Amino acid sequence: MAKLLAIVEVEKIRSIRCCADGCNRPVYKRIHVIEEDDRSILVLGSKCYGILYKGQLSSQAVYTGDCSRKLTEEERRLLVENTEQLIKAFHQERESILNKSPQEPQRILVAGKQGCGKQDDNxxxxxxxxxxxxxxxxxxxxxxxxxxxxxxxxxxxxxxxxxxxxxxxxxxxxxxxxxx
Incomplete structure (x- = not known):
């Protein structure tokens, strides 16, 4: 079954193109990164995501929860050129947060992001x-x-x-x- 991996956003002037068949619309807010059953990764705007997957996938993304993570310029470049590498970076970031030493107060952030108001801790x-x-x-x-x-x-x-x-x-x- 397909999985919602991340919901991200970029600067409006640095928008990317929706990869849905026949769309190619510029998107910059709530960009949905989906892993298909065949392990391929799709990058969709919120409109196409709603049409193709609404109600079928969890509203909680694996790496960003239900909020949108603003990408750095390097992350944006990875999203366009090598989305798999960006997802690996999100995974490593989450793992490093989860593997903090026990002496440090545990503060588990959704995708390591604080600006969304979705940080979970003790x-x-x-x-x-x-x-x-x-x-x-x-x-x-x-x-x-x-x-x-x-x-x-x-x-x-x-x-x-x-x-x-x-x-x-x-x-x-x-x-x-x-x-x-």
Whole structure:
């Protein structure tokens, strides 16, 4: 069965081409790297991935989880020229993180990437509070329906999300300027 190996992204001006039959569209965000049953590797944009594999493969990529890893210029070059070598590098990176010495605090990062908010460690993963925007640690595997709420927001009984407060403030400012 095919496997989702990684979800990556590159700079927009350095986009790559989707390898789906008949596509050749430039892609730069959420580039899906798939290993087929015959061990061949496909590089697809999110639209073609959705058409070809949606619901058939895990949403968690082997090396990047469910988030997109921004590639360095060297990694981008490998993605285009030798995708197998890039996947080997991801595998070695993950192995080196997993094989840290026992004296060091274990912090297992999805594909060694911190910018996504998906790092797993002994305490959980880091996410943003939906109500104040501050980083927090959670053990929950998925985002709750109302978003994550930190202990301080729970203690203060905050019920309106940060996005809603910003939207309301924008409406008020537009209303005030239109009445002048």
């Amino acid at each position: 305490f959980g993963r880091t996410v943003k509070c939906h109500f104040c925007g501050e980083p927090m640690i959670t053990q929950l595997p998925h985002t709750p329906a109302i978003g994550f709420k930190c202990q301080q927001c729970k203690a203060n009984d905050v019920t309106i999300s940060l996005a809603t407060r910003r939207k309301n403030a924008l409406r008020r400012s537009k209303h005030l300027t239109s009445n002048e």
